[in-house]
Ligand code: SF4
């Protein structure tokens with residue numbers, strides 16, 4: 001068996017495949033869904049181990065595990081708990097819930113490494129085993145590597161299931177045809193990780209990473225270091241904008257992870273998204289972007305679009321390029337460039353069910369459309385296919401703060417918003433010198449006081465503000481029920 005330092009869960013290897021630094025030490029970042037999963041799991045274990053009548057064992061399990069939550073989260077947990085009891089009713093099997101895993105091993109550079117896949121529960125009946133994963137996500141399917149390990153290691157007397165609570169289903173876990181290929185691929189990921197553990201690769205996966213306050217991508221601005229005693233909250237650009245209008249809306253997204261009422265399983269790609277994607281493909285590392293012939297190449301990229309969409313996209317691109325040519329020596333190096341920063345302020349936390357004083361770090365993160373330099377000056381470009389809005393100003397400040405740290409530039413940062421329509425393009429240019437950067441720092445430090453005041457486990461602690469924005473709020477029904 002691999003040494004514990006050389007053993008990685010399938011989810012850790014998945015993280016490695018995105019960014020090596022994301023496999024780090026435990027932090028105190030808000031992970032409400034995981035906290036709720038953990039307490040639900042404890043309730044299920046209490047219930048199964050309690051021989052009292054059903055009603056009593058359910059009541060005791062709920063009291064022991066859900067009581068510190070606010071009424072909304074209690075309701076979510078009770079609902080998930082009841083779903084589990086329906087799809088996997090109590091039966092007289094031998095029950096085990098500790099360390100149920102399957103591990104596959106391989107030697108890398110003379111050392112044994114292992115990848116493990118886990119189950120929450122094992123039920124045994126006369127030498128026959130049922131191993132059950134507990135999933136509360138919308139998509140409960142195991143990853144390919146989990147399936148590959150299970151395919152390799154399945155015994156004849158074992159059955160594997162996923163208790164998919166959102167789907168009210170006990171799903172069979174299917175085996176796959178090419179487990180060796182998949183396993184080799186994942187050990188290659190470990191090999192590359194072992195070779196360079198410090199390789200940082202930011203991307204949209206930063207949204208789900210708990211190392212953001214330490215990895216250097218979102219630098220600490222008002223303190224030098226952070227430790228595990230600091231509670232952490234990550235606020236994306238979208239939620240930063242919402243925070244200005246209503247704290248509850250942002251808090252329910254980032255601190256409490258309440259289920260959104262507008263959950264959409266599949267959305268087709270909009271013309272706006274296509275415009276961003278094609279423009280990014282054209283502009284990054286393209287020194288000749290302003291030449292007519294080069295602009296015409298945009299049509300080749302959009303060849304699979306219908307005629308009307310193609311024309312609309314091309315017109316927008318021409319207007320965009322015309323605006324960019326105002327900047328001499330512009331070089332665009334990145335698309336989807338991740339930027340942000342972290343502020344630590346005094347706030348509130350929870351210890352043994354009591355509210356206590358605690359430092360709180362807020363990580364503000366955003367993804368700009370394009371980034372590069374005009375001469376030596378960093379430039380961040382945001383493409384909009386809608387008219388200018390007030391909220392664009394705070395987005396610009398966030399980018400400027402992030403860029404001033406990560407692009408190592410204190411003197412000046414340019415942030416452009418380019419508003420593109422089929423008929424023209426407008427530019428809003430903001431230049432951030434040292435004094436603008438200082439006032440942006442003060443502003444974000446003050447904003448960080450809001451997440452710092454939210455009490456973990458109490459989704460009703462953040463303030464709410466009713467306004468026009470409630471019409472499009474992803475929590476409007478839940479919110480009005482709890483006002
Ligand atoms: S926040 Fe992003 S860049 Fe930093 S460690 Fe995580 S995934 Fe990597």
Ligand code: SF4
Pocket residue numbers: 246247248249464465466467469470473474475476479480
């Ligand atoms: S419905 Fe309105 S008040 Fe309630 S969380 Fe949403 S934005 Fe805030």
